[in-house]
Amino acid sequence: MTDLAAWLAAFADEQRRPDEVARWAASTADAILVDGEVDLADLRPLLLKAVEEHWYAFLDRITVPDAEFELVPSARTIALEAARRHLGLPLLLKVYQRAQEESWDFAVQVVRQAPRDLDHEALLVWFWTKATTWFGSSVEQSVLIHQTETNRIRQRGDARRFEVVSQALGTRSVSSAELSAALAGHPINIPGHLALVAHALTADSIEQLEASLTAVTRHAGHARSVLVRPGGREMWAWVALGDRPESLTGSMTETGIDPTTVRVTLGVGGSGLDGFVAAHLDAQAAQRVALAPGRHEPVTAYDDVAALVLIAHDPAAAERFARTTLRGLADPPHGRLRETVREVLTSAETADKIAERLAIHKNTIRYRITQAEGLLGHPLRERAGDLLLALDYHDAFLATPTVKTHSFR
Incomplete structure (x- = not known):
């Protein structure tokens, strides 16, 4: 019975012949580019070189089974070129998928033509295991190279974009074009x-x-x-x-x-x-x-907050304005009164209509208005604009941070 290891060594020697390698590289490249779905036709010479380098490296592993895997140089170049052309990972994966399909068809033919006294099942399993491991490692490293280059290109573009925008925002030393x-x-x-x-x-x-x-x-x-x-x-x-x-x-x-x-x-x-x-x-x-x-x-x-932005540029003066305007209404216990004042000042409705809309008794609204006016020392409608601005500043910067529920009950 033919020894599998000896047969594989002889197979590797035969496949290293330049004419065999060229034939295998051409058929694999054609399979990758067959329908134009993989848009790398102008890179066919590089594909041919990558297939050749892959094939030589694979054959070397037959006689040196413990050698560490390393992606061949041309395959690295293809991964880099795909990234530089802004071609996504799906295209790169399609290249390897079609190469793997072609390799499997080739392996099946080799097994069929192997000596009858050779264990065909063992040979097929060997090819399947080795090819799967090889393609898996190739894809893993190619994807990493593609992603690293893609990130590098994006970061370089982001840096240039930020540089030009910064010039526009600062010195305005760039043209619109x-x-x-x-x-x-x-x-x-x-x-x-x-x-x-x-x-x-x-x-x-x-x-x-x-x-x-x-x-x-x-x-x-x-x-x-x-x-x-x-x-x-x-x-x-x-x-x-x-x-x-x-x-x-x-x-x-x-x-x-x-x-x-x-x-x-x-x-x-x-x-x-x-x-x-x-x-x-x-x-x-x-x-x-x-x-x-x-x-x-x-x-x-x-x-929506322009006035608030402007007064917030001077926090000390803004706080004095808010507390002076709100007077006792700024005290922590009066959150509901402040909400009621805001509702009254921002609505065109009467107090009774506001109470009806909020589903509370009209006397409650009237009572709160009376309380608020007592704390302010003047009617709500007097200096209403200042009062609303002071409320806005108080709620944003001075009040104890809580999620507002707008409950008037």
């Missing part, structure tokens, strides 16, 4: 810009930043945005606007963003480079309020 090119063609000379800034409250939530920005832009009716990664816990985005929207926030609580992990702020700017910059500066300024201890909203628009 240069900025647009750095942002993959994002239009700069348009009627309006919407800028978004996403901030992760914890290190673990950094990975949620991109999804949060996508959720906001999609909810606002804009399918596409351009992203910039400044690093740290922030991510920026811009959306091209036609006209200034009536409301930026609307029902943004329905975006699915968890405000305990991520906060998103919005700003709107006018046309051109100035509008691009202004929108971002407003979105960043709104963070002063969005990240305040008493805030729990997932999305905050600058337009």
Whole structure:
């Protein structure tokens, strides 16, 4: 009976013949490129070389079974080239899948032609085990190379994009055309810009930043945005606007963003480079309020908190203003009174209608109004604008942080 090890050694010697290697490489490359689904036709010479190198290395392992696996140089080049062409992993996996299918067909033919006194089943198992291990190791290392190169390219692109955007936001020493090119063609000379800034409250939530920005832009009716990664816990985005929207926030609580992990702020700017910059500066300024201890909203628009942002630039003066304006109403026990005052000042309804809408007795609303006016020392409608601004500042920066329930009962 023919010895399997001796037969394999002879098989390896025969297959190392240049004409056999060339034939095998050509048939495998053709199988990979057969229908054009794998878009590497211009790399056929590299594919041929990779198949040859794989085949020689595989044959060497027949006679040196304990040799460590190492991905052949041409295969490394293919993985790098796929990443540099922005071809995803599925294409790379398809290359190996078709090469493996071709190898299995070849192995079946070899077993059929092997001597009759050779254990065909053992030979088939040998081929299957060795080929599976070989392709598994090749795929594993190729995927790692592809992902590493993809990340390197992305980080290099992110760094360049951030550099140009930083110049635009700072010295404005870049042209609209240069900025647009750095942002993959994002239009700069348009009627309006919407800028978004996403901030992760914890290190673990950094990975949620991109999804949060996508959720906001999609909810606002804009399918596409351009992203910039400044690093740290922030991510920026811009959306091209036609006209200034009536409301930026609307029902943004329905975006699915968890405000305990991520906060998103919005700003709107006018046309051109100035509008691009202004929108971002407003979105960043709104963070002063969005990240305040008493805030729990997932999305905050600058337009909705502009006055609050401005007075918050001087915290000491802002606190004096709030406490002087609210007087006794600022005391901790009067949370329900402050909520009632806000409801009355922001509604066009009468006190009776407000009570009916909130399903509480009208005398309760009237009593609370009387209490509040006693603490303030004047009617609610007197200096109503200052009173609302003071309430906003108090709730965001001075009140004990609690999740607001807006219960008036």
